[in-house]
Amino acid sequence: MSLSTINLFTNVKRQLNYKLKANAGILFSLVAVQLLAALLSYNGTVSIGWGSGTSFISLRLVSGDIIIIFSLIWAFTAGLIVAANSQRYDFVFVTNRLSSNLSSVAVLFILSVGGGVSATLCGILLRVYLLLNNNSISSTYLSPYILLIGICSAVLYSLLFSAIGYFLGILSQRNKAYAVLLPALFFGLLFVEARSVGSTRHILSVIYFFIKESSLLIFALKILLAVALLYSAVILIANRMEVRQ
Amino acid sequence: MQSVECNNLTKRYGSVYAVNDLSFSIAENSITGLIGRNGAGKTTLLKMLAGFSLPTSGTVNIFGQNPFNNLLVSANLIFIDDEMVLPENMNLGEILKAAATFYENWQAGLASGLLDYFSLDLCSYYPQLSKGMKSTFNMILGIAARCPITIFDEPTVGMDAAVRKDFYRALLKDYLQQPRTIILSSHLLGEIEDLLDNILLIDAGEKRLHLPMDELRSYAVGLSGNFKLLNELVKKEDIIFQQQLGKDKIYLVVRNRNIDFSAAKLKGLEISPVAANDLCVYLTAKHKGGIDDVFKHN
Numbered sequence: 333m334s335l336s337t338i339n340l341f342t343n344v345k346r347q348l349n350y351k352l353k354a355n356a357g358i359l360f361s362l363v364a365v366q367l368l369a370a371l372l373s374y375n376g377t378v379s380i381g382w383g384s385g386t387s388f389i390s391l392r393l394v395s396g397d398i399i400i401i402f403s404l405i406w407a408f409t410a411g412l413i414v415a416a417n418s419q420r421y422d423f424v425f426v427t428n429r430l431s432s433n434l435s436s437v438a439v440l441f442i443l444s445v446g447g448g449v450s451a452t453l454c455g456i457l458l459r460v461y462l463l464l465n466n467n468s469i470s471s472t473y474l475s476p477y478i479l480l481i482g483i484c485s486a487v488l489y490s491l492l493f494s495a496i497g498y499f500l501g502i503l504s505q506r507n508k509a510y511a512v513l514l515p516a517l518f519f520g521l522l523f524v525e526a527r528s529v530g531s532t533r534h535i536l537s538v539i540y541f542f543i544k545e546s547s548l549l550i551f552a553l554k555i556l557l558a559v560a561l562l563y564s565a566v567i568l569i570a571n572r573m574e575v576r577q
Numbered sequence: 578m579q580s581v582e583c584n585n586l587t588k589r590y591g592s593v594y595a596v597n598d599l600s601f602s603i604a605e606n607s608i609t610g611l612i613g614r615n616g617a618g619k620t621t622l623l624k625m626l627a628g629f630s631l632p633t634s635g636t637v638n639i640f641g642q643n644p645f646n647n648l649l650v651s652a653n654l655i656f657i658d659d660e661m662v663l664p665e666n667m668n669l670g671e672i673l674k675a676a677a678t679f680y681e682n683w684q685a686g687l688a689s690g691l692l693d694y695f696s697l698d699l700c701s702y703y704p705q706l707s708k709g710m711k712s713t714f715n716m717i718l719g720i721a722a723r724c725p726i727t728i729f730d731e732p733t734v735g736m737d738a739a740v741r742k743d744f745y746r747a748l749l750k751d752y753l754q755q756p757r758t759i760i761l762s763s764h765l766l767g768e769i770e771d772l773l774d775n776i777l778l779i780d781a782g783e784k785r786l787h788l789p790m791d792e793l794r795s796y797a798v799g800l801s802g803n804f805k806l807l808n809e810l811v812k813k814e815d816i817i818f819q820q821q822l823g824k825d826k827i828y829l830v831v832r833n834r835n836i837d838f839s840a841a842k843l844k845g846l847e848i849s850p851v852a853a854n855d856l857c858v859y860l861t862a863k864h865k866g867g868i869d870d871v872f873k874h875n
Contacts, residue, residue: 333756333757335649336725337652346679353666353671353675354666354667421663425675428646429646576624
């Protein structure tokens, strides 16, 4: 019986197709998460009221921040789930570690774009709802340029969060202890650094490295570089990993 | 040509040798039964063949290549076992369609025919299936993929007798249409012995026998009769198994090499063939007297 020949790229395409279907549940959860976040945002994140005598002014700040934050948490879990699923579902059919990881990256990329775009648009939905249902004066105008920046940064953040999730997912496949150790290390350091005023704060400086960037282009470069680093590390780690134990 | 070749293959988990210094090769287009007791190392061995796990030492070659992390081997080898996890939000029809995209030789007609025959519904979901139905579906994947190497690890777990029989028949029929290398692991040799060309018997991670099926059938012979007479006859032979039948009567299973059958008959000893399944049980037993030994000492 003659052997089937195969190249990596073809197989990654086949796997992407299969994995998008196998991970479709993650997209449904995105809808649920964003609807929930929109509902929570409706009352506003900040509200201030002041008045004297006969007049009273109340200011309610409604923003799409919660939707974005929820979507980023979703992106992180999506990374974890895709990592777990790729270990279970990929090795039933044709794969090697590299093609399994590359197809996961492609899946997460598509999911992140979906998550980032819909999160930003969900914010617009909130504005439309406010405009239609509120008698008070509301500022709902959003210039297309700002919207584009919003979408880009939401997508980029989703990419980063899903990559972190995937990295942790694969690492904890390798050894279950990582699943506990790494989050503990992260939050532990975060608390320690928050208390120690004056001394160097590594985690905070890493976070500031991303969030304090004012140029979109450099921000995109930073994120893409970090994502590339995370995925390369995953591919290196996974390369000698045993599966279906 | 050899499809599978293992040299001094060893897999160690901590201090336990799951597979120990195993060397064998399997010729192309043959059906090999991998037989062994629980914990003999069958699954560990097959997972190394499939490239899922790494040997501690020694080498595995599939089509002359190392199977670990090898896309070519993966495209030409399918590994079916009862621990397979298939996507829970794809129905059986969708899973078959996905499988069809991965395997060049995929037989869509055969897959749907088998699915229909075993009354599996295309629209049902894998986690909802019973254990036996899961095994049946896995088996359909394995047969329809027509991979040059097809590995079934305990494929009949949970199947009822009728489905098991049908499965073996389907496997044989498809094998005749498209010969390929099939490795079938089981601890029930009796069921599959008619199917097999070769048998590889392993025990505690080590190879006990690797023989064509015909040779296994004449590998040993059963003798029963008077204790003293028998002992005299088989003094120099390899005794594989012994069982006390009565006060003076004993049953022995002996390696069939140079036993003087005419002398045995003259002495009134009974000669009987040993079923392949029983022989494998005897060969892998820790005590020559079987379970009886336990009761003897207590």
